Amino acid sequence: MKYVKTFESYNGDETESLKKLLDAMMNLGSGIQKDIAKEKLSLMKQVKVKRVSDAIDKNAADIIRTNVRPKKKNCYENSLHTAEYLKAYDVKYCEGWIMLHGIPIDHAFNKVGDDYFDVTEEFALGGNPEEYTYVVLKDWDPDTALQIMATGPYKCYGDVFNKEYISKHPENIK
Secondary structure, three states, X not given: OOOOOOOOOOOOOOOHHHHHHHHHHHHHOOHHHHXXXXXXXXXXXXXXXXXXXXXXXXXXXXXXXHHHOOOOOOHXXXXXXXXXXXXXXXXXXXXXXXXXXXXXXXXXXXXXXXXXXXXXXXXXXXXXXXXXXXXXXXXXXXXXXXXXXXXXXXXXXXXHHHHHHHHHOHHHOO
């Protein structure tokens, strides 16, 4: 098997390791895995993430703290419930990655208008999301995201992008 260096120290674009990882999946994978990696590479976009109070307002932050109560290691659940509780603000559920020291971590966060925010980093982990690099693939309204999550043999939070892609490309399933 060919060795592919992915997680290196880059002097510039921190998303370079993610691009190399997806490129390796395209070159080493086959079938649907290869197709999904190609699609992710074409859609990925680096975005700036703000604190909730800067992206929306203090009232929204209070709603998240009291109703969603974000938990560590539950970004998909946290982001979906945030979008559900903040429907009046037209908040979207997003999937992509957070970059930690050049390592891409699958992650879910939210979007309102053109602003992105991360309730897991800010409320569950107590960090400042503005200090990290984020890459988004796609966003969904909470009803659509939940409907997609509820499909397939594993009805769990997350994996919306992959499930949606597979449902739209059944010819690639072998």
